[in-house]
Amino acid sequence: MRIYNSKTRKKEEFIPVHEGKVGIYACGPTVYDYFHIGNARPFILFDVLRRYLESVGYDVTFVQNFTDIDDKMITRANEEGITVKELAERYIKEYFIDAKNLGIRPATVHPRATEHISQIIAIIEKLIENKLAYAKKGNVYYRVHAFKDYGHLCGQNLEDLESGARIDVNEQKENPMDFALWKAQKPGEPAWDSPWGPGRPGWHIECSAMSMEYLGETFDIHTGGKDLLFPHHENEIAQSEGATGKPYVNYWMHNGFINIDNEKMSKSQGNFFTVRDIAAEYDLENVRMFMLSSHYRSPVNFSRELIAQAASALERLYGARDQLSFLQKTAENREPNQAEITLMQEADKAQEKFNAAMADDLNTADAIGALFELVREIFKLPQAGVSKAALDKAQQTMLRMTDVLGLLLKKTDEIPQEISDMLAERETARKEKNWKRSDELRDAVQAAGYILEDTAAGQKVRKSV
């Protein structure tokens, strides 16, 4: 697989640290609220990365953290009159609800910052020992000028970063660019004991501590939104490499942003959507489809119209899958004929194109194109009596692709008894050419949320998605 590495700004062949294994660390949500549509993009994309790597045989350890202590957590907890811990518990629970509906699998490990305080303290002590950090009045800061590679990841040198800096002057810092590793406790804030007095970790240090705890001091892939490149990931490198003296991460992957009407989504502009908001109006699988239909590094616009387009495309996919199940009912155990052999060849071609697209820096848009090329071939099949071998091949190939994308997770071909009864009655009415009764029954079935089609091989019904 080739991966665009933000560190080198090039696509590179992926070579894991340990053969056959991949360690991935994904920056997760700060659990002070429902997560928004912009958060959903990396969650979905890197879930697909994980599925793809597994599908080609890697043993993947996927770590995604929960930031459960920071300024936003403290502010929100105070507003709601609950503890930071209670707030975290609530939104971690909500995270899993939305994630499930988006088809995002739980990570191998979901570590929380507050459960890794001792690891955080150990790294800070090491940094102080290495003269890369200094304590002042219960705070500890990173001495940015002492780390030679600072600015390498984001491609800027320190002077340029400083000239553009819009950060508050803080007399305790030796340099305005220095960032906090440990923050002394302020009145009313939760705190943990440390060699520098009670306090809490800064934002960046938790990711260094948790990633190395579960993946080792040097690991394969670190993901996140483009905005995290600086300062968050730059600081993670400074912290981790400053403490261990070893390379921290081999491949950095950053996703582009979601815009609303070409504008950055922000609360102040009122163009802000949480995933929970969207879920009230649309099935979240449509959101997943939408996210995968463009390249992960490009910025994308989000709108109702685009969700509707994704929904129509997804409907076609479900239609093809259910068509295959329908055809299985009349499948024939015989050698495939010429047309069926062609279908089988097309399936191989689509699979090949799909794999090549995914292996090329996770080009899901191109991969979906390959999937639809197979879908067209499937729909060309006659309505009954297809060779089982050809059917199995098409089905297997299609499902293998949709599994990697994490699509088509719903069952749509399970029909409850009452619907079956109506179908049976309609079958009789149709034989008697009682079109009035037949149409009434069709309306009733459709009103119940099912799609009913008449084919040469009988009635075909499936649940509408």
Added chain:
RNA sequence: GGUGCCAUCGCCAAGUGGUAAGGCCAAGGUCUGCAAAACCUUUACCCCCAGUUCGAAUCUGGGUGGCACCUCCA
């Protein structure tokens, strides 16, 4: 001020040197008791100008237009 990214059909979107995937929408046709779905057909000189090349959407230079990061915002 520094650093990057982007501009392909009505909408979305792949394609990074060899003559434009795919999805949505639309029109016409086939099939159907009617419908639905599906299938077939139709719809792109790739923002502009100049250059390199046998050949450029793809490379170079210059425009124009849009966006982002340098703020604990994915």
